[in-house]
Amino acid sequence: MTLQHYLVISAILFTLGIFAVLTRRNAISILMGIELILNSCNLNFAAFSRFMTPEDISGQIIAIFGIVLAAAEAAVFLAIILAIYREFGSIRPNEVDTLKG
């Protein structure tokens, strides 16, 4: 297993996450996409840590921080979703267009 293996897996996860974010019409699906993106990042950190600086495990710690951030993000995101749902009766992003010019 070389570094590139991990990077490719990570790249695929990332792209799928982006895809989900771009195409899904349901906010929770978008959240899942974002989780995928975050996972790919964490994977990258761990992989680089392992392959580039084997003695140092800082990358892993950053990945742990990333997980914490993801948790925080998910919590806030869902809270916002709930609030929006109450306000608009829907969580479809294209129906929430207050910013429309």
Next chain:
Amino acid sequence: MLLSLMIFIPLLGMIAVLLLPRESEELIKRVTLIFTLIPLALAVYLFITYDRSTAGTQYVHGPYHWIEAFNIQYHIGIDGLSVTLLLLTALLGPICVIASWRNIEKGIKAYMALFLLLETGMLGFFAALDLFLFYVFFELTLLPMYFLIGIWGGPRREYAAIKFFLYTLFGSVLMLVAMIAVYLNSNIVNGVAEGLRTFDIPTLITLASTEGHALANLDFQIWVFLGFFIGFAVKVPIFPFHTWLPDAHVEAPTAISVILAGVLLKMGTYGLVRVNMAMFPLGLDHFTNGVGFLGNSLALLGFINIVYGSFCALAQTDFKKLVAYSSIGHMGFVILGLAAGNDTGITGAILQMFNHGVISAMLFLLVGVLYDRAHHREINGFGGLGTRMPIYTGITTLAFMASLGLPGLSGFVGEALSLLGAYSEFKWLTILSTIGIVVGAAYFLWTLQRVFLGTLNPKYEDLPEINGREILTLVPLAILTVLLGVWPNFAIDMFKESVTNLVNVLQAI
């Protein structure tokens, strides 16, 4: 260290206030009061322990590097002038908090927090020894003031707040430019750059009188003088930069008017003394002893302020606007005294700064008391209140008399010394300025008559007398007014040496 403590304690207070729940209003007010009383105690301590026999700065804290790239330092210290004004500021702090106790109806938390921020800015301004720090504190007062007027003000508050903000900003931009010019030239000797540039005020003062230094160049000094002057002139305010003042005063809530008149105006004149006079004596000389029309321009501006402000005040029918215009007139005496450049004039001017701070604070508090009861300020709408509110009438009479320069009260000493000093330099302008004394008496007495004398307006038969809390805010100021009128050396001692020092610099030219 003590000084830094004093400056930043209100800031701590602001954080404390912000952490308190918004509902517990009494607690917020008490906390604010405590955090304004601590600086007062410190200021009194400084005032007592200040060594009156030297002109140098004392209680110096720093210099510490702050922004090393530009050699900006945290450097504070006080001389006699600063300590006097610090005392004034620290005194007005708790007074204003008490004055705001009942009148602020909405958002007391934000109000008090902003007020504490304002106090930090003001205290820091009077103690800063680094030009950049000086500027930062100068601007720091601007923002809270904007919100305090714009949110808690009268019906035209937005207009007044924006006008105040833009006006001051306009001035301070010019000041910033001048400041940067000074900084860039601060290491040029005989056309060659050597050493570090600096913002340090004591250093700059020395450099500005060093032969061959770029700062000592006459043309340079003139331009930089102008830049700073306009910045401070807006704050003083000097004609024709004064029109923000009546609007801001009329719209601002009572306590903020008090701060505005009591302290913010003094920031302008303090800046004139600290920067324009001490740092650019050549530039000053050009506008006070020079040739031609510009040669007397500073004194001329003082004269215009006096006469113009007084006449405008005479025509006002809004009580608060009248007091605001009278401020313009009285600040004219400060300018006149400063322009004289001799020890009598400068001492008079500084004394007048302090006295005006005390007296105008009283006046605005008094207007506030009346406004809280009658909900209008139209002078012609009252009448005969003297029978209904004898104590209030008594205190108002005291304040009016102090303001119109009755001897035995503080207003007289500053005015008289300014005029006596100015007469030696500008004969005719000073003589003409005495018109202001008569007109000053005229508008105050006329107001006194229209509001308090005559038959009682039946509408105000039930107007309640001034209450204990309001008296509490006025009594310290009244005591100071009498004290300084009877024993002016009490204050003059503080800055005598500093003034002598300054006069020596000015007369060495």
Next chain:
Amino acid sequence: MEFTLKTFIFYGFALMTVASALLVVTVRNIVHAAFSLMVTLFGVAGLYVFLQADFLAATQVIVYVGGILVLILFGVMMTSGRLEMRIHIERGQLLLGGAVALALLMLLLTVIANTPAWKNRIDDGTELQPTTERIGELILNGPFLLPFEVVSVLLLVALIGAALISRKEVRD
């Protein structure tokens, strides 16, 4: 490259991860998507084990699977009525999104393939060492103490904020 059991298991995890991720973005039923996401997360955890990151793997399982996923499922249940369970995708959007995603993937793959430092980089072959102690040392007694505290506060703030936002009655 030797095709050992280890390699086999690695590829197994890799496939599991990628495939389930693909399911996450494609299935129409949101509950199914959530469960696919769970599989993905398990896959990534497995990959962490291959990267000698046992603590990270455990964290991944506990936090993600145990926390975030449950959160998401709650979200699904609270927001979706019976009818909202299915995901609608418009064709045009699908195409555009797919194109961009694909372009991005190609780009990334090119970068991965062409960066010299990353080429055929293999690990040092050390066996699995417990990292928990070292991580604990680094976080609680080392250079990461401050970030750790900051992140803790952040998490706290986020949770409080979330609780605040999602409360029913909003103060004026």
Next chain:
Amino acid sequence: MTVSLISLILLCPLAAFAVFGLLGLVNRRFPRQDYLSTAAMLIALACSFLLLREVVPKPEAHTVNWISLGNVTFSMGFYLDSVTAIMLIVVTLVSSLVHIFSMGYMHGDPRYPRFFAYLSLFSFSMLFLVVSDNLLGIYIGWELVGLCSYLLIGFWFEKDSAANACKKAFLTTRVGDVGMFIGMMMLFAKFKTLSLYGEGGIFALSASQLTTGDMVWLSIAGVLIFCGAIGKSAQMPLHTWLPDAMEGPTPVSALIHAATMVAAGVYLTARMFPILTETSSLVIAYVGGITALVAATIAIVRFDIKRVLAYSTISQLGYMMLAIGAGSYVAGLFHLTTHAFFKALLFLGSGSVIHAFHAMHAHGHDDEHEHDDSEAHEHTHDQGDSDAHGHEHSEDADSGHILGSEIPPDQDMRNMGGLRHKMPITFITMLIATLSISGVPFIFSGFWSKDAILAGVLGRAMEWNSVHHYILFIMALSAAGITAFYMFRLIFMTFFGEPRNQEMHDMAHESPLSMTVPLLVLAVLSLPVVNTLWFNADYVEPPPQPHLHAPTHAYIAPDTKTGRTGLALSLFGVSEAVAAEEDAGHGTQDAHADDGHHGHGPAHTIAMVLSICVAGLGILLSWLFYHRRTLSAESVTTTFRPIYNLFWHKYYFDEFYDGVLVALTVWKARLFAQFDGSVVDGIVNGVGVVTRDILAAFVGFFDNRVVDGLVNRVAQVTWAVGGRIRRIQTGAIQTYLFVVLAGIVLLILIFRAL
């Protein structure tokens, strides 16, 4: 000892006021403020007498630094010489008597304690003024007495007339004060000090430093300082406030506006004696002389008993100024002293009369037996004077009415008459004062002081051969005659004849003891012998006048001696002997005297004879007009209608001030305010608007001047483009994200390609 005595004199009244002021803050009153103030005044009086024995005749000074600057020091201190000591006696004595009088007069007033507190403050200020050894101190006391005057004139401030009067008094005197302040600035700029006495004082410096080239400057400074006196002592042209000041309670008029404060101007001028030049002296003398004459003529036609006295005061103050301007220092100060007592007596007497009528009003309108003064005042004010008027000069009274100078019925002499039986003590004491002020010879003090002034002026005229001084002498002489006339007119109209208003007459009664006792004391003080207790010729020495140069052909006589001889006369009551003595004194003292001084002895005799003649003439005419009625005032009035109108309208000073000066000031203020609001602020707002709308303004300019259609096209295009671009703003996050990502990919591709 001296210092502690003076401190005591100053601090007692101040403490009495402070008690009131401090308790007032918490809305409390000292239970007996009247006793407190009176006691303070009596202590001060006692101290003054002690001081008289202590100090005199050796002048003493005590100073402390008040403000010390780098190069300049302003000191505060006492200067004690005989003049100071005499002034202290006069002030404390009159003040004490007025305090006692007020206990009766002001009884029942709702602000009774406040009245005494104000009196105390006034006494303090006046005493401070008197003992100050420097101009700044004098100025401080000067303004403070002005304040007290303001407060006391406006004591019944519910009356609009009182409110107007107090403001007018303060402002008018302030105009003079500004002149004084300018004079002080001139002196300060020259000498760098405001102290008067001692080595570094103005007098010593001016004597040693000034040359003949400085005389113009010094004259101007002197006249400017005198401006302060013009304001305070109600000299022409700033005299108009004093008659109006009669709106204050009568004891106040007696104390402040007759005996002490208004005399402060004379005192100041006397203090400035050493720096007066011949020009400034002449100006002072002329101002005094004109004032004396003009005010006397106005007094003839007044009907308000207090206004008559007010104009009489102005006139007498003019006399004193004239004396000092003409160099009769001692005579001027002597007249100040005697005038203080007899004029205070006249005012208190009139107060007694008014009080009697007052009480009537209170009785007439309510059944209360408490005399509520303020209430009574309101009644009288409301009632107006048209019904209560007498029959005389009714049309002129009406024109007065239009002018706003309404006479309260209890002060209108046309309501009085025949009071001598009702109020015997008041009558006797007032008669003594009137005899004194009219210059009835020998047993009344006024005669001696007035005679001293006349002799002094005539003496100088003869010595200098100066036309000016002859003119001044004639002015003074005519004023003396007119004074006798109108004072007896007052006495006849008030106390003699038939009661003109029977209802009021019936109610009138003698005043209580607290009021009559001060009257009696003052009557005794109007006798010359008593005055010599403190006004002793042995130690009132005129200071030298180094800058006063007589015309070259004339001899400078110390004609101030005249004043002293006048005193000596008063002491011994034998005129011939003293005249001879004086002549002899001159001979020995000025051995080198040339022929000019021979006129001096005769000057005295001539002056005395003439003054007795004019006084007699005045009294006789008065008797014929107002008692015997052999001559008719109406017919004279009709004959000299224009002159009468001039007098009645007070030479139109008030009309001039109100119509021109005040209107001009107010107009100017409005103008400035309007300028401020529209022009200055307009510019500011304009700049703001221009800055804000600079683009719009620019487009507007383009629109108007260049191509209208093009601009419209631009606008349309802008509109259309905006409409298109607006659509990009979908509001959907995903779209934004899509664009962002696409952009990133594109950018990376582009840069990799490069």
